[in-house]
Structure formats: structure tokens, C-alpha cells
Amino acid sequence: MYLPSLFLFSLLVLTPISTALVQDFCVADLSLSNTPSGYPCKKASHVTEKDFVYHGLAAAGNTTNIISAAVTPAFDAQFPGVNGLGVSIARLDLAPGGVIPLHTHPAASEILVVIQGSICAGFISSFDNVIYFKTLFKGDVMVFPQGLLHFQINSGKTPALGFASFGGQNPGLQITDFALFANDFPTELVAKTTFLDVAQIKKLKGVLGGKN
Template identity: 45%
Template sequence: MILCLIALTCSTALAFEPSPLQDFCVADSASPALVNGKFCKDPKLADAKDFFYSGLHLPGNTSNFLGSKITPVNVAQLPGLNTLGISMVRIDFAPCGVNPPHYHPRASEIFTVLEGTLHVGFVTSNPENRLISKVLLKGDVFVFPMGLIHFQRNMGYGNAIAIAAFGSQYPGSVTIANAVFGSNCNIPSEVLTKAFQLDNNVIDYLEAKF
């Protein structure tokens, strides 16, 4: 059942990268060439291991402050995904665990619940900033449009598992709290105090957390 859901999720993800001009372009991580993506290795050297990943059946370690763990399968883990415009993740949630507000700059996401009960949602862009959310049960599917802030939260008493597919070989992820309060170097406190309408001491406290 789980394998069927994974296959369905992956098959419905639409490619975002330009259409490839060859059968495949296995990523050559050793190449010094800088391109928008990964440089292709000689296709004559490609073999089955370039198109294979094993590990999504393993539960993620959720013993962290978020109570969630993401196991990615993108071009960094699976070189054969290079230029194909798809990738996926497994997300494990402990009870009350969250995947905090974040967005993917390069892909939309289609999200399938394999086990548990999850509250999910995304926020539309300015000036509306409207929350669109729903409680999902096992087998339910939800879509997060590219570039919009979204989240997932385990509402059940047990662990939850989800599979998400993306329309990019490397969708990227920007976690809002980390980016705003944990940037390297820090965003000036004058900017953050006005943006969040908070005292400077609160901003300092939040930056120390991240």
C-alpha cells in the first residue's frame, strides 16, 4: 500500500526544469564545472546505482525540539535525478511534532499522508495573506504551491508519516525562523524590531535561540 502511494505521488509531480535533450544526465559531483544544476558524467559510465536509493522504509529520528525528521531524496542523494525535475522526501512526526513554517523556492509540493493525522496549511501572498489549511488523514493528499509559506503538524496521539514529491530535482527549503533570526550575519535589529513590532531585547532573545 505504501509503495503504491509513493509511486502515485511521484508520478503526479510535474517537472519544473527544462526538458532534457538526452535520456539522462547523471550528476557528476566530482566535476568542478559550475552550471545551473549538476554537471553530467559520461553516460557510458552510468549504471543502476546512479538511479537507485534505499532508505525511505526506515523511520526518521524525531528526538529533536521540532519532533520531526525529513529524509530527502533529491539529486544530492540520487544522482540520476539530475535534470529530471522531480524529487521527494519522507517526513516523520512524533506526537505534537511539527514541520515548521517554510517554503520551497524552486518547486511546488504534493503531500501524501501514509500514517497519522496531520494539520497542514499554506499562506497566500501579500496583501491577502490568507491561511488555507486542512486536517489530513491516512491516504489524503494536499498541494503546496511553489514559493508559499506552509507547515505540517501532527495532531494525533501516535507517530505520523508522510511522503512529499516536488517538481524540481533540488527544490530547496527556507525555514522562516532560521532565516530571519539565524541568518549569517544577523539581519540588523532595527529592521526586525520594526518588522515584528517587538522590543530589541525580544529580538536578541530570538536570535540567541537560532
């Protein structure tokens, strides 16, 4: 009685639980609505090799904007083949002086590799708000833990290019500046919760299209 019980215990406790997919892939059916766990799967009979290839990162993004930068995503909505696989990628183009403002990805960690130019990048930990930042050059890689505020700035005098890979098919995005100043968040509440001057808040709302 003792040995079989011990054997059963070892199987239950010591055997690793597999997290592998129960099927090879789940190509996103973009005709259906997205869900918290991803898009529903396209019928296997409708899947082609085109679902696993994406050409959208070949061209540079338009950096003629307020941040002088562009992010071109290849998430599940653009690249159906990554649906359900827990991976995705994006292209970062930064003109001289360009910046990807403080932002978070609530659903995935990120790895950035610099392809061209130099990028000052960093993140803020949730423990004592310690800042970790470094100027990265061609071939350098930096990781940004899931959910933490981070940024990228073109620290050189020429255009910079990087590719960011994510541990999720749709990492999510919230840009702090836009969350505060690009909507109808009442100015008095922004001032109360950020300690910013009302005049400065109204100026930023005017720049980013928010309402006072």
C-alpha cells in the first residue's frame, strides 16, 4: 500500500505540467472579435502559408509627428500567425530627437535590439522606483519587464531603428502622457493626482488633443 501511494504522489507532484499547445497553431480569424485569450482560430482548411508571413515591418514608419517616432506592430491583429503562440514583434523608427514616451505593456515583457543608430532606453522598477537606463548601440539588446514603465529616446544625430519582440501576441499599450493629457480627464483631477500646475496641464492637453 505504501509504495503505490508514494509512486502516485511522485507522479502528481514531481512530474512537470506541460504548457504546450494542444494543437500546432491557432491562426487568428480576424473576421471575428478578439477575446482576452486571443482571436478565435481560423478553420485549418482555410490556413495558408501567407498567415505565417508578414511584410509590414519592411518599410520605415512615419516619424513626422509630435514624438518624431513610429511604432509598426506585428501583433495578432496584423500578423494572424502569432495568435496563441505568446510572441510578437514591432518595428521602432526614431528620427533624431525622437522619443517613445513612458509607457507600459500590461500583458508582456519586451526585448529591444538596436539595428541602427543609438537609443537611450530604460525602465522604472516598482520597488523603490529605481531607474535602469542605458544608451544602446547597434547590436545591443535590452529587456523591459512586463508592466513596468519604460521609454526609448534617439540619443544620436541620425535616424535610429530597433526591433522589439514581446512575450505575448498582443502586449497591450498605455502611454502615460496620452493617458493623462489626451482625453477628457478633468484638469482639476489631473492636478490633484499629479501635483502638476494647472496651466501646464492645460498646455499639455492642448498639445495632445485633450479636453480641459
